[in-house]
Amino acid sequence: xxxxxxxxxxxxxxxxxxxxxxxxxxxxxxxxxxxxxxxxxxxxxxxxxxxxxxxxxxxxxxxxxxxxxxxxxxxxxxxxxxxxxxxxxxxxxxxxxxxxxxxxxxxxxxxxxxxxxxxxxxxxxxxxxxxxxxxxxxxxxxxxxxxxxxxxxxxxxxxxxxxxxxxxxxxxxxxxxxxxxxxxxxxxxxxxxxxxxxxxxxxxxxxxxxxxxxxxxxxxxxxxxxxxxxxxxxxxxxxxxxxxxxxxxxxxxxxxxxxxxxxxxxxxxxxxxxxxxxxxxxxxxxxxxxxxxxxxxxxxxxxxxxxxxxxxxxxxxxxxxxxxxxxxxxxxxxxxxxxxxxxxxxxxxxxxxxxxxxxxxxxxxxxxxxxxxxxxxxxxxxxxxxxxxxxxxxxxxxxxxxxxxxxxxxxxxxxxxxxxxx
Amino acid sequence: xxxxxxxxxxxxxxxxxxxxxxxxxxxxxxxxxxxxxxxxxxxxxxxxxxxxxxxxxxxxxxxxxxxxxxxxxxxxxxxxxxxxxxxxxxxxxxxxxxxxxxxxxxxxxxxxxxxxxxxxxxxxxxxxxxxxxxxxxxxxxxxxxxxxxxxxxxxxxxxxxxxxxxxxxxxxxxxxxxxxxxxxxxxxxxxxxxxxxxxxxxxxxxxxxxxxxxxxxxxxxxxxxxxxxxxxxxxxxxxxxxxxxxxxxxxxxxxxxxxxxxxxxxxxxxxxxxxxxxxxxxxxxxxxxxxxxxxxxxxxxxxxxxxxxxxxxxxxxxxxxxxxxxxxxxxxxxxxxxxxxxxxxxxxxxxxxxxxxxxxxxxxxxxxxxxxxxxxxxxxxxxxxxxxxxxxxx
Numbered sequence: 001x002x003x004x005x006x007x008x009x010x011x012x013x014x015x016x017x018x019x020x021x022x023x024x025x026x027x028x029x030x031x032x033x034x035x036x037x038x039x040x041x042x043x044x045x046x047x048x049x050x051x052x053x054x055x056x057x058x059x060x061x062x063x064x065x066x067x068x069x070x071x072x073x074x075x076x077x078x079x080x081x082x083x084x085x086x087x088x089x090x091x092x093x094x095x096x097x098x099x100x101x102x103x104x105x106x107x108x109x110x111x112x113x114x115x116x117x118x119x120x121x122x123x124x125x126x127x128x129x130x131x132x133x134x135x136x137x138x139x140x141x142x143x144x145x146x147x148x149x150x151x152x153x154x155x156x157x158x159x160x161x162x163x164x165x166x167x168x169x170x171x172x173x174x175x176x177x178x179x180x181x182x183x184x185x186x187x188x189x190x191x192x193x194x195x196x197x198x199x200x201x202x203x204x205x206x207x208x209x210x211x212x213x214x215x216x217x218x219x220x221x222x223x224x225x226x227x228x229x230x231x232x233x234x235x236x237x238x239x240x241x242x243x244x245x246x247x248x249x250x251x252x253x254x255x256x257x258x259x260x261x262x263x264x265x266x267x268x269x270x271x272x273x274x275x276x277x278x279x280x281x282x283x284x285x286x287x288x289x290x291x292x293x294x295x296x297x298x299x300x301x302x303x304x305x306x307x308x309x310x311x312x313x314x315x316x317x318x319x320x321x322x323x324x325x326x327x328x329x330x331x332x333x334x335x336x337x338x339x340x341x342x343x344x345x346x347x348x349x350x351x352x353x354x355x356x357x358x359x360x361x362x363x364x365x366x367x368x369x370x371x372x373x374x375x376x377x378x379x380x381x382x383x384x385x386x387x388x389x390x391x392x393x394x395x396x397x398x399x400x401x402x403x404x405x406x407x408x409x410x411x412x413x414x415x416x417x418x419x420x421x422x
Numbered sequence: 423x424x425x426x427x428x429x430x431x432x433x434x435x436x437x438x439x440x441x442x443x444x445x446x447x448x449x450x451x452x453x454x455x456x457x458x459x460x461x462x463x464x465x466x467x468x469x470x471x472x473x474x475x476x477x478x479x480x481x482x483x484x485x486x487x488x489x490x491x492x493x494x495x496x497x498x499x500x501x502x503x504x505x506x507x508x509x510x511x512x513x514x515x516x517x518x519x520x521x522x523x524x525x526x527x528x529x530x531x532x533x534x535x536x537x538x539x540x541x542x543x544x545x546x547x548x549x550x551x552x553x554x555x556x557x558x559x560x561x562x563x564x565x566x567x568x569x570x571x572x573x574x575x576x577x578x579x580x581x582x583x584x585x586x587x588x589x590x591x592x593x594x595x596x597x598x599x600x601x602x603x604x605x606x607x608x609x610x611x612x613x614x615x616x617x618x619x620x621x622x623x624x625x626x627x628x629x630x631x632x633x634x635x636x637x638x639x640x641x642x643x644x645x646x647x648x649x650x651x652x653x654x655x656x657x658x659x660x661x662x663x664x665x666x667x668x669x670x671x672x673x674x675x676x677x678x679x680x681x682x683x684x685x686x687x688x689x690x691x692x693x694x695x696x697x698x699x700x701x702x703x704x705x706x707x708x709x710x711x712x713x714x715x716x717x718x719x720x721x722x723x724x725x726x727x728x729x730x731x732x733x734x735x736x737x738x739x740x741x742x743x744x745x746x747x748x749x750x751x752x753x754x755x756x757x758x759x760x761x762x763x764x765x766x767x768x769x770x771x772x773x774x775x776x777x778x779x780x781x782x783x784x785x786x787x788x789x790x791x792x793x794x795x796x797x798x799x800x801x802x803x804x805x806x807x808x809x810x811x812x813x814x815x816x
Contacts, residue, residue: 011521011522011523012519012520012521012522013520013522013550013551013552013573014447014448014449014451014452014507014509014520014550014551014552015449015518015520015551015552015553015554016449016452016551016552016553016554017509017511017515017518018553019553019554019555019570020757020758021452021453021551021553021572021757022553022555022570022572022610023572023608023610025555025557025570026570026610026612026626026628028559028560028561028568028612028626029560030560030561030562030563290626290627290628291626292624293561293612293614293623293624293625293626294561294562294622294623294624296562296622337622357562359622361622361623361624365624410562412561412562412623414612414626416610416626416628418628418630418671418672418673418674419608419609419610419628419629419630419671419672419673420630420673420674420676421606421608421630421632421665421667421673421674421676422455422676422714422715422716
């Protein structure tokens with residue numbers, strides 16, 4: 001008897017075979033709000049983040065008038081290492097004989113503009129430079145006072161090697177050192193183990209994604225042993241000229257240092273359309289947070305200046321501006337979309353008028369809900385920025401208000417009559 | 423003996439503890455104001471009774487308020503009722519199975535002022551069900567699949583106090599007054615299928631919660647005739663059942679008329695140890711249907727049944743009566759136009775846990791029903807078990 005009763009303890013709710021017992025069907029409608037109906041006061045700010053925050057660097061030469069060079073500094077070359085001698089015993093060998101050394105640079109061929117061979121050069125920098133503040137004009141640009149390069153663009157370098165880079169042959173370039181340079185770099189300080197990578201071929205821009213110094217040595221303990229050391233780059237940055245000018249209109253997101261676009265938001269609380277919505281629930285319709293199924297900021301692409309036109313994906317996100325009065329350095333809230341942002345591939349950014357949609361559903365719901373239980377009003381300003389920032393030298397551009405391709409707010413609303421008891 | 427009682431109590435309590443909150447047992451819960459439930463014990467179920475006119479320890483049944491006058495000693499009863507249902511439709515399509523347990527009756531009686539005071543907690547209406555609707559909606563110009571999932575979770579119960587006493591050596595009268603309570607939550611959630619456009623689409627939800635309020639009064643009388651027959655009748659009148667929306671609910675308050683319920687029953691000894699019982703009830707739900715509106719139809723419903731009890735059977739030297747019966751019940755609301763009804767063949771047995779001088783102080787009663795509900799194209803075939811534990815003289 002107990003078994004019989006306990007057997008029915010797992011409840012399964014009676015479920016209908018059709019929708020005949022369900023209340024009326026909700027209506028889901030899509031609509032667009034024009035810029036003037038939801039936003040105002042568009043502003044673009046630049047200067048967020050540092051060039052050396054990026055995990056890649058850029059070299060360019062006469063690329064739509066833009067020059068860019070990469071600065072890199074390497075770790076110390078090992079002076080000794082453990083080697084197994086002829087008897088099989090591990091011993092420290094501090095009498096290594098360095099026979100070869102070269103710098104290996106990895107190139108992101110997909111994000112670079114060249115399809116044919118270009119020539120790259122590696123030279124040893126002769127002047128101290130600060131990876132955090134170096135720019136085209138100054139080797140050091142701190143509050144204590146700038147230290148200009150002897151020659152803008154990285155000063156004078158000692159040419160060490162060149163490499164004809166053919167993207168069809170591989171994705172790396174190698175710059176081989178002579179024995180004097182090897183000896184100098186082995187004994188020198190950090191400032192000695194620093195170099196500049198230049199592009200010598202006009203009209204191109206290359207994205208470099210890594211560099212390392214590879215050193216080959218023979219052991220004194222066992223002449224048959226060849227040792228290969230990979231000495232990582234400890235610092236890398238790039239300097240470029242001229243910097244991008246602030247846009248006269250429109251939106252800009254990305255770049256390094258990065259650009260942000262900021263706009264004020266004022267959403268309507270009542271709607272008089274579209275007809276499908278009015279037919280379902282009547283108009284004017286009081287828009288509430290519970291009705292918002294999706295909200296997205298739709299932007300239409302415009303071409304960036306060629307020098308900064310993306311050749312790689314730009315990830316974008318929207319964040320609320322928490323203290324508008326402190327713009328442009330205002331604190332921002334968490335991303336309204338996914339943590340990794342909305343990826344915008346370069347081919348989309350290359351076609352003027354392409355649409356991208358940045359989800360801001362959570363923000364719109366919060367805006368319509370009004371002040372939170374503590375009485376704090378929702379933010380009324382949004383920032384559109386790269387994710388992370390900076391993540392690309394190039395930037396994305398979009399049409400602003402007042403143009404045919406002005407931003408709009410896409411809304412998907414789901415509405416039903418109030419739930420009744422029957 | 424005490425250990426047997428302890429085991430039985432533990433069994434019931436364990437069952438109560440592991441079972442989820444009272445579960446639904448029929449898709450007909452979705453019809454009208456819900457599926458009426460009857461607070462019957464295992465014995466009444468096994469005999470096909472509507473709960474009135476049974477001799478013995480039937481005094482705990484709320485449908486027969488006068489019967490408790492014959493209890494003489496304090497007592498209590500708890501009833502558990504699991505069921506297994508298979509739903510099908512005559513138009514074809516796959517069948518569905520569901521199961522659930524509920525506790526339709528908790529009762530107690532105590533001698534008071536020359537009679538017997540009683541307390542009943544009973545189930546009245548079951549409203550739990552859910553359904554789905556698949557739709558295609560437009561999300562920013564792209565068709566996207568969506569599912570509307572509706573769920574109604576609710577029930578109506580009563581808590582009643584009563585009093586009964588013998589007015590002559592063979593005639594008893596009783597009454598009980600109860601208050602309806604309960605609530606229902608109706609919620610609809612639209613979930614959008616995964617797609618590029620819908621990936622960021624959040625579900626839409628609409629819901630409402632109502633609490634139930636109302637009162638009922640039950641009066642009844644029973645008489646022993648010639649020492650071998652018991653006849654009884656009772657009537658239950660109710661105020662309107664008010665459904666009051668919570669402050670967060672946009673939906674309106676509603677009130678539903680509850681029908682006058684009339685019951686009659688009789689039982690008699692055909693031979694020593696052989697009992698025949700029959701009973702019937704009637705209620706007119708048409709006013710409730712009027713309040714529901716939306717084309718819902720309901721009228722007078724009749725329920726009748728009968729059964730035989732062979733009381734002389736003994737198991738392990740204890741009284742262990744066997745019972746069989748039949749019952750047919752009209753359902754007030756159907757899922758489609760037309761009438762709906764329930765028909766069951768019943769059986770069961772009792773087992774005396776504590777028997778002193780042929781007086782059963784503790785017993786288990788088990789009823790098992792095999793039945794079907796029909797309404798339009800809907801058909802439910804079900805097994806329903808009812809297990810009750812009665813304790814007297816504690």
